Amino acid sequence: MPVLVMKFGGTSVANLDRIRRAAKRVGVEVAKGYDVIVIVSAMSGKTNELVGWVNETSPMFDAREYDAVVSSGENVTAGLMALTLQEMDVPARSWQGWQVPLLTTSAHSQARIEDIPPENITQKFDEGMKVAVVAGFQGLSPEGRITTLGRGGSDTTAVAFAAAFGAERCDIYTDVDGVYTTDPRICEKARKLDRIAFEEMLELASLGAKVLQTRSVELAMRYKVKLRVLSSFEEQSDEAGTLVCDEEDIMESNVVAGVAYSRDEAKMTVVSVADRPGIASIIFTALSEEGVNVDMIVQNISDEGRTDMTFSCPTDQVARAEKALLAIKGKGEINYAELVADEDVCKVSVVGIGMRSQSGVAAKMFKVLSDEGINIKVITTSEIKxxxxxxxxxxxxxxQALHDAFELDKAA
Amino acid sequence: MPVLVMKFGGTSVANLDRIRRAAKRVGVEVAKGYDVIVIVSAMSGKTNELVGWVNETSPMFDAREYDAVVSSGENVTAGLMALTLQEMDVPARSWQGWQVPLLTTSAHSQARIEDIPPENITQKFDEGMKVAVVAGFQGLSPEGRITTLGRGGSDTTAVAFAAAFGAERCDIYTDVDGVYTTDPRICEKARKLDRIAFEEMLELASLGAKVLQTRSVELAMRYKVKLRVLSSFEEQSDEAGTLVCDEEDIMESNVVAGVAYSRDEAKMTVVSVADRPGIASIIFTALSEEGVNVDMIVQNISDEGRTDMTFSCPTDQVARAEKALLAIKGKGEINYAELVADEDVCKVSVVGIGMRSQSGVAAKMFKVLSDEGINIKVITTSEIKxxxxxxxxxxxxxxQALHDAFELDKAA
Structure with missing residues (x-):
């Protein structure tokens, strides 16, 4: 039997009615002849509740215990989904991460998937089970403890299963009906894309267009998993949603595919550090070891042997970044005049594989912002962003200004 | 290091504040030099919520999925308790049933504990961990699936751990401060007992004084586990609560230890069945196969070869009992004139190991009830009840009348 992976996010399984609705979608695919692997998130709100309890209990929590607590939401949904399918006479059972097993690294709360031995589930398919409902977001460490894959990790779980089982497609059911040129909540001209290249999706995801978790897209790209994003709240055809695919599979596209933003960015500046080899390495190693996700990095021109090092990171990691930088100053590894944190910034990006072959995109972007009187604080560029x-x-x-200027409301 | 088992019920871990309070109690025992195994229930209300979802999803649910869903509440508490202890600088980690592993039978939703290999936890104690926090109520089946032990199963988990680790004592923290001579809500003279014999506790537990799950008391009696019931809401000394122990450990005791009652009883009479060997066996086999928990049984004196068979069962099983009895009548296995169900009765019992050596307790009990004008409908007796x-x-x-008559408000 061909295998299909279907993933339902938190809002798609938010209550028993929605679980039933999702189960009906699964039933449709089973009727087409698929063996289906369903990946479920926790009912919406549940994971936040659990994370809140952990944070309140222990602000500098032990990530192993965090994982043990936070993974429980998905277990509930998996069991309820299996029961719902059984009620519809679809042979189904639930699997928790450790039961599959979905083997991960020991990096608790942000573990990476190492392997998914398919034997246990395949055997059940061979015995007539039609649907394996798997709790997303969680796995098993080499030490036998529960790990989680980081927020949004259920997308990654789904793609990893699609790769491990050679699935025909991986359908991600969510509360939006596809990938848009930008966030429709802040730009009413936003347009749904029928197809988008993995590379573009990657940039959009990592830039804060949170339709899919970045790692899931990376994984899909590496294993050539056809990934489809679609709404669980609309009747669906086979052509619904947005297909994330190889760029060769996209005939025509705009130079810029989309405009992304990320609200919770902070800009930090390490003022007046010695401008000598090794300083950047010391700073960013320390930040990395403290778990700070540094994004953009800019080094100012040197002045009398000293320079300013500026970087951005999520707002909620500013305290950690300060702690890391104070620590290396305390140990005498570096010296600097002061740390300046600007927590009132955001990141805006234009993304498109067409940029590779077309110049002038950056110039146009800067002009558009300048015309609106918007001052640019830091710039970074990549091949397609x-x-x-x-x-x-x-x-x-x-x-809005960039969406208009690049005419993203019109299809290529 | 001596091992102590401490179990906290749902109301004792109902929110983060109460978990902290419970953790402080654990810290006190760790400071005395114990290695502590903490067994936790789900936060109060959580298990009912999960059970409700399962029932709504699938009234005739697959018990394997029921267990997968319903066990998740304890996992949350276990992780939060471990984090709380770590915050207090007490080295702790959580264990889910499958991680210990707590091995059970495959009887999902009412599994029995088969074995608790202590190696994994002992190794961690040897490495300096002071507290193992274990999710109660759950285990692992031979098929590698999650099982649960039935409602109240966390008490049983606690006693089983105490037995497996040779614990010095098993402290059950709950929302009452011990075992009383009767329910203080209906008799204000009820007195807390300092000690009670296993046998008495068993009778009281199975009679509806639901301080401890019956199976946990049976297990404690079999493995000589010293069991203490005490309140998690009061400051505690080593002498707090009620110790459930061997009768040899009780110096003096009243003839009657307590008065128990059970409100939801029904009396059923099978009127005019043939009085011949085998009839009782047919009736009670049929009831047992339908899952009716028959308690008291009385057979009237035979009259012209026919007799009435009376028994009691929980009120909510009357429908099942009628179904079972109609079925065997329909199949011609027995014949009777009619079935009479009296759903407006209750059971009142006096319990005490002192009865073994002292006669006249029954006579006194009947006189007390008679003096109050209370008609007795069925009587059963055992050695101590x-x-x-x-x-x-x-x-x-x-x-109230029995409590007064046996002077239970006064210590022996």
């Missing part, structure tokens, strides 16, 4: 940090109050304005 | 069925409206009166 240009990002800027600007004051947070300009976020909506910047996104 | 006398139970009567009476009209439900007399329940409080009967309990």
């Amino acid at each position: 240009i990002s800027v940090l600007v004051d947070r109050k300009y976020m909506e304005l910047a996104v | 006398i139970s009567v069925l009476v009209d439900r409206k007399y329940m409080e009166l009967a309990v």
Whole structure:
């Protein structure tokens, strides 16, 4: 039997009615002849509740215990989904991460999937089971403890299963009906894309367009998993949603595919550090070891042997970043005049594989922002993306202006 | 290091504040030099919520999925308790049933504990861990699936751990401060007992004084586990609560230890069945196969070869009992004139190991009830217990009168 992976996010399984609705979608695919692997998230709100309890109990929590607590939401949904399918006479059973087993590294709360031996589930398919309902987001460490894959890890679980079982497709059911040129909540001209290249999706995901977890897209790209994003709240055809695929599978596309933003960015500047080899390494090793996700990095021009090092990171990691930088100063590894944190910035980016072959995108972007009177604080670029940090109050304005300027409301 | 088992029920871990309070109690025992195994229930209300979802999803649910869903509440508490202890600098980690592993039978939703290999936890104690927090109520089947032990199963988990680890004592923290001579809610003279014999506790537990799950007391008796019931809401000394122990450990005791009652009893009479060998066997086999928990049984004197068979069972099993009895009548296995169900009765019992050596307890009990004008409908006796069925409206009166007559408000 061909295998299909279907993943339902938190809002798609938020209550028993929605679980029933999702189960009906699964039933449709079973009727087409698929063996289906269903990956479920926790009912919406549940994971936040659990995370809140952990944070309140222990602000610097032991990530192993965090994982043990936070993974429980998915177990509930998996069992309820299996029961719902059984009620519809679809042979199904639930699997928790350790039962599959979904083997991961020991990096608790952000573990990476190492292997998914398919034997246990395949055997049940051979015995007539039609649906394996798997609790997403969780796995088993080499030490036999429960791990989680980081927020949104259920997408990654789904793609990993699709790869391990050679699935025909991996359908991600969510509360949006596809991938848009930008967030429709802040730009009403946003348009749904029928197809988007893995590379573009990767940039959009990592930039804060949170339709899919970045790692899930990376994994899909590496294993050539056809990934489809679609709504669990609409009747679906086989052509619904947005297909995330190889760029060769996309005939025509705009130079810029989309405009992304990320609201909770902070800009930090280490003022007046010695401008000598090794300083950047010391700073960013220390930040990495403290678990700070550094994004953009800019080093100012040196002045009398000293320079300013500026970087951005999520707002909620500013305290950790300060702790890491104070520690290395305390140990005498580096010296600097002061740390300046600007927690009132956001990141806006334009993304498109067309940029590779077309110049002038950056110039156009800067002009658009300048025309709106928006000051750019930091710039970074990649082959298919240009990002800027600007004051947070300009976020909506910047996104709308760029969406208009690159005519993203019109299909290629 | 000596091992202590401490179990906290749902109300004792109902929120983060109460978990902290419980953790402080654990810290006190660790400071005394114990290696502590903490067994936790789900936060109060959580298991009912999960059970409700399962029932709504699938009224005739697959018990394997029921267990997978319903066990998740304890996992949350176990992780939060471990984190709370770590915050207090007490080295602790959580264990789910399958991680210990707590091995059970495959009888999902009412599994029995088969074995608790202590190696994994002992190794951690040897490495310096002071507290193993174990999710109660759950285990692992031979098929590698999650099982649960039935409601109240966390008490049984606690006693089983105490037995497996040779614990010095098993402390059950709950929302009452011990075992009383009767329910203080219906008899204000009820007195807390310092000690009670296993046998007495068993009778009281199975009679509806639901301080401890019956199976946990049976297990404690078999493995000589010292069991203490005490409140998690009061400051505790080593002498707090009630110790459930061997009768040899009780120096003096009243003839009657306590008065128990059970409100939801029904009396059923099979009127005019043939009085010949085998009839009782047919009736009670049929009831057992339908899952009816028959308690008291009385057979009237035979009259012209026919007799009445009376028994009691929980009120909510009357429908099942009728179904079973109609079925065997339909199949011609027995014949009877009619079935009479009296759902308005209750059971009142006096319990005490002192009865073994002292006669006249039954006579005194019947006189007390008679003096109050209470008619006795059914009587059963065991070595250490006398139970009567009476009209439900007399329940409080009967309990109070017996408590007075046997002077249970005064210590021996």
